[in-house]
Amino acid sequence: MRKITRFFLLPLLLTLIVSCSTEDKTPKEDETPPKPNIVFIYLDDLGYGDVSAYGGDVLNTPNIDALASGGLRFTNGYASSATCTPSRYALLTGVYPWRNKDAKILPGTAPLIIDTKQITVSKMLQSQGYHTGIVGKWHLGLGTGHVNWNERVSPGPNEVGFDHSYILAATQDRVPTVYLENGLVEGLDPDDPIEVDYQNNFGDQPTGKNNPELLSMKWHHGHNATIVNGVPRIGFMKGGEKAKWIDVDMADHFLVRAQAYVKKHKDEPFFLYYAMQQPHVPRTPHPRFVGKSGLGPRGDVIVEADWCIGEFMKTLREEGLLENTLIVLSSDNGPVLNDGYYDDAVEMIGTHQPAGPLRGGKYSLFEAGTRVPFITYWEGTIEPGVSDALVCQMDLLPSIAELVSAEVSTDQLDGKNLLPALLGDSDTGREELIIEATGRTAFRQGEWLLIPPYKGVPINKQVNIELGNSVTPQLYNLTKDISQTNNLADAMPEKLGSMMEEFEKIRGA
Ligand code: NG6
Numbered sequence: 001m002r003k004i005t006r007f008f009l010l011p012l013l014l015t016l017i018v019s020c021s022t023e024d025k026t027p028k029e030d031e032t033p034p035k036p037n038i039v040f041i042y043l044d045d046l047g048y049g050d051v052s053a054y055g056g057d058v059l060n061t062p063n064i065d066a067l068a069s070g071g072l073r074f075t076n077g078y079a080s081s082a083t084c085t086p087s088r089y090a091l092l093t094g095v096y097p098w099r100n101k102d103a104k105i106l107p108g109t110a111p112l113i114i115d116t117k118q119i120t121v122s123k124m125l126q127s128q129g130y131h132t133g134i135v136g137k138w139h140l141g142l143g144t145g146h147v148n149w150n151e152r153v154s155p156g157p158n159e160v161g162f163d164h165s166y167i168l169a170a171t172q173d174r175v176p177t178v179y180l181e182n183g184l185v186e187g188l189d190p191d192d193p194i195e196v197d198y199q200n201n202f203g204d205q206p207t208g209k210n211n212p213e214l215l216s217m218k219w220h221h222g223h224n225a226t227i228v229n230g231v232p233r234i235g236f237m238k239g240g241e242k243a244k245w246i247d248v249d250m251a252d253h254f255l256v257r258a259q260a261y262v263k264k265h266k267d268e269p270f271f272l273y274y275a276m277q278q279p280h281v282p283r284t285p286h287p288r289f290v291g292k293s294g295l296g297p298r299g300d301v302i303v304e305a306d307w308c309i310g311e312f313m314k315t316l317r318e319e320g321l322l323e324n325t326l327i328v329l330s331s332d333n334g335p336v337l338n339d340g341y342y343d344d345a346v347e348m349i350g351t352h353q354p355a356g357p358l359r360g361g362k363y364s365l366f367e368a369g370t371r372v373p374f375i376t377y378w379e380g381t382i383e384p385g386v387s388d389a390l391v392c393q394m395d396l397l398p399s400i401a402e403l404v405s406a407e408v409s410t411d412q413l414d415g416k417n418l419l420p421a422l423l424g425d426s427d428t429g430r431e432e433l434i435i436e437a438t439g440r441t442a443f444r445q446g447e448w449l450l451i452p453p454y455k456g457v458p459i460n461k462q463v464n465i466e467l468g469n470s471v472t473p474q475l476y477n478l479t480k481d482i483s484q485t486n487n488l489a490d491a492m493p494e495k496l497g498s499m500m501e502e503f504e505k506i507r508g509a
């Protein structure tokens with residue numbers, strides 16, 4: 001493995017200059033610079049066009065924009081999948097999610113889908129002496145199949161390399177609606193145990209379906225089971241009253257913990273995975289953000305998330321960590337407006353384009369499903385700029401391994417070491433990438449995107465998103481036709497044939 005010398009150079013030079021000016025002219029051996037901290041800021045369902053730095057001019061995201069303008073903004077940065085669980089799986093393991101049959105949207109009762117023997121970003125960094133933490137959304141399953149929420153829930157984040165974990169188990173719209181700290185439900189009253197079931201209600205507890213009069217947010221599709229804080233959820237839950245989260249406080253709640261984590265571990269190398277819940281449904285901005293975007297709750301929670309990022313950055317700055325911290329900001333999948341609640345996301349969208357110029361959205365094989373905001377930021381090390389290199393979140397594991405000089409066996413990984421591209425030292429990214437959306441896959445190679453034939457419906461009418469399905473193959477030139485309006489499959493049979501072959505080779509491997 002190539003040794004990265006870049007972040008050692010400046011401190012070494014400084015050491016030399018300082019040493020030259022003193023009596024003792026020998027550089028001190030113990031002055032090796034500290035290992036860089038690593039922070040992932042990961043949003044949930046934030047679209048390519050939801051960030052003003054990516055060209056939107058309706059919704060303002062000044063704090064994300066500051067990362068983009070002070071760091072490297074990728075125009076071809078991808079999540080591995082158009083939904084959450086598979087993208088998060090690939091982010092942490094460096095493996096294509098379609099290799100794991102369980103990497104699909106999980107219920108809150110699903111078992112952990114990462115093998116505890118598998119390498120993860122967090123384990124790799126632990127092996128290099130890092131303290132590792134996750135704050136926010138998990139959604140990679142917990143336990144082995146029969147979770148008892150009243151005992152320590154394991155295996156989970158702690159068993160795949162996180163020394164500290166403070167999470168919501170699945171999604172904000174799924175039960176259990178409680179936080180877990182290192183596997184234990186926070187604030188649980190032992191006299192009021194929690195039970196969770198995704199099939200059956202507990203007696204005649206109120207539900208979204210039967211008790212619309214109790215709802216503060218109405219459901220559009222799905223989301224008609226147990227009601228918590230007036231919001232009907234997916235799945236049934238009983239008990240745990242004192243432990244239930246307050247939706248409007250969730251952003252502050254995670255922010256405070258992310259900040260506390262940084263403050264606590266600032267004197268050792270740390271990795272923080274700050275997995276924010278916005279703008280996934282239910283969109284529940286804190287009252288101080290209500291109405292701030294003019295786009296309804298979806299816009300308001302993006303403004304809220306942006307504010308949180310600004311506050312989090314302030315903490316890193318105040319603690320003097322920004323010159324020694326690599327920050328990667330991205331999103332787990334593309335945007336959706338109506339994802340199951342009536343929350344005015346559709347009605348108030350106006351001219352805002354959550355996907356920017358891209359076609360499709362969450363759940364889609366078209367570009368908006370997986371091409372997302374992707375920014376790397378490191379003060380003094382990454383020069384501000386824009387990169388068109390093709391990069392995927394799956395590449396972070398091997399790239400960061402190189403950065404911290406960890407020996408990782410790359411045989412089992414689909415992620416590629418793209419550290420020079422991620423730091424802006426090179427414009428060369430991946431040559432090809434397979435993207436996934438609800439079990440279907442498509443193939444990007446260079447500027448081309450191939451979507452093989454799929455029989456499913458072309459549009460998911462409930463969410464009103466084009467899924468990319470067509471009974472004939474689709475071939476797009478993404479450089480000339482970023483909005484995928486011109487299918488060249490018929491016009492370019494040779495290109496289609498060669499890409500299909502390459503695609504099948506990787507899929508079959
Ligand atoms: C879907 C939910 C959707 C959202 C999604 C997961 C219904 C009808 N829809 O099944 O609301 O929760 O799962 O989103 O239940 S993700 O970003 O975590 O993948």
Ligand code: CA
Pocket residue numbers: 044045083084280332333
């Ligand atoms: Ca998501």
